[in-house]
Amino acid sequence: MFSRRQFLNRFMISAGGAYFFMRNDALAVAAKAVSKLNPSLSAGATAADENFWTQIQSAFDVDRSMINLNNGGVSPSPTVVMNAFKRYLDYSNQAPSYYMWQHVEPKIETVREKLAILFGCDKEEIAITRNDSESLQNVQQGMDFKPGDEILTTTQDYPRMLTTFNQMERRLGVKVRQVKYPTPLFKNSDYVDALKSGFTPNTKVILISHVCFLTGQILPVRDVCRAAHEKGIEVIVDGAHSFNHFPYKLSDLECDYFGTSLHKWTYAPVGTGMLYVKKNLIKKIWPLMAAPKEMDENIRKFEEIGTHPAANHNAIGEALAFNEEIGIERKAERFRYLHKRWINRLKKYDNVKFLLDINNESNWAGIVNFYIEGVDTAKLQSYLFNNHRIFTVAIIFEEFNGLRITPNVYTLVSEMDLFADVLEKVAKGEVKEVLK
Ligand SMILES: Cc1ncc(COP(=O)(O)O)c(C=O)c1O
Helix, strand or coil, X not given: CCCHHHHHHHHEEEECCEEEECCCHHHHHHHHHHHCCCCCCCHHHHCCCHHHHHHHHCCCCCCCCCEECECCCCCCCCHHHHHHHHHHHHHHHCXXXXXXXXXXXXXXXXXXXHHHHHHCCCHHHEEEECCHHHHHHHHHHHCCCCCCCEEEEECCCCHHHHHHHHHHHHHHCCEEEEECCCCCCCCHHHHHHHHHCXXXXXXXXXXXXXXXXXXXXXXXXHHHHHHHHHCCCEEEEECCCCCCCCCCCHHHCCXXXXXXXXXXXXXXXXXXXXXXXXXXXXXHCCCCCCCCHHHCCCHHXXXXXXXXXXXXXXXXHHHXXXXXXXXXXXXXXXXXXXXXXXXXXXXXXXXXXXXXXXXXXXXXXCXXXXXXXXXXXXXXXXXXXXXXXXXXXXXXXXXXXEEEEEXXXXXXXXXXXXXXXXXXXXXXXXXXXXXX
């Protein structure tokens, strides 16, 4: 039996002094699943423990009439997050100028502190935004450039971030250099060398991804940051696909700026993001929406966006709790385990090629991209969905094509096995309609 205090702690939250019941099933389910785990079991061993993962799967209300293998674009939230999100919205709506602004909005500070702890920085270095685009554009467009300054990035960085720099080229007369790197990347030094080859005396800043959104490749960010810092060049890291995907901290990156979306691997509501700016650099970045001078050194200047729902960013708290209960090592190992269900069956076919070095597991976790020689990737994507309701994304890119596969913690082993069954037929050439 719970004491009254335990009951309050566990099932209610405080909002401006008033208590609300919360449907805490998903958190309770995750907590129960973790409590039943053998503590001596490694994250790798837990990856195959279906008793554990069945409980995590039940924390999501997803459409099981399809197999969603495109969780990289945007992820569903667990039920506990959706309930919190809706609850904060309803609560705010009673009298938004009072309940939203005075009760709900101030709790953003708790979320800020939790994000900072998770990332390994000071809470005064974290801004909460609406997505990674907003986070990164604050930095990209907020830097003081003069004509002729150079910005360095790669051909595999995200189009919106490249569009931002390209517009700045037209507007400010800066120059954008994009370097290519090999895919698959077998040697991290090839990536670092490619970037170093783009350094010039005019290079002011580098933008790189922590995880390549096209291939799932985890990139050696710290090596690039160290090389750049030696030359006095700052580094912006696009962490859209890395935060809450696999274990690391800011100290593993050593970057100056970092942006991420929280509606991908963190499972927060759609419309949530995070920006990290190194403390001594905050004052030199102009926010996208103007802020008063007194806020020059305040990270919250990047949150001066006008009236917005407080529900979205507060529900990040529930998403963080859910992640914490699963554990980031277990999560990353589970992703690799789910992928290996199909990779291990497909890799024996000579015509199946991966856009990652799949034998080097420190280079990937939740995203894998592959293609089958002789098979049209776009046709394969359509075939999988039209015939098996397997939802994937075809990456048709200048340098390569492939099908990007992103399962999630709620994905069933049987779903990965069905995917592998279908792919084996394709690899054997039995599915004529996908051939080139
Ligand atoms: C590498 C990368 N950067 C930035 C973004 C933009 O994220 P958002 O649309 O959440 O702003 C994405 C989205 O998929 C991405 O993959």
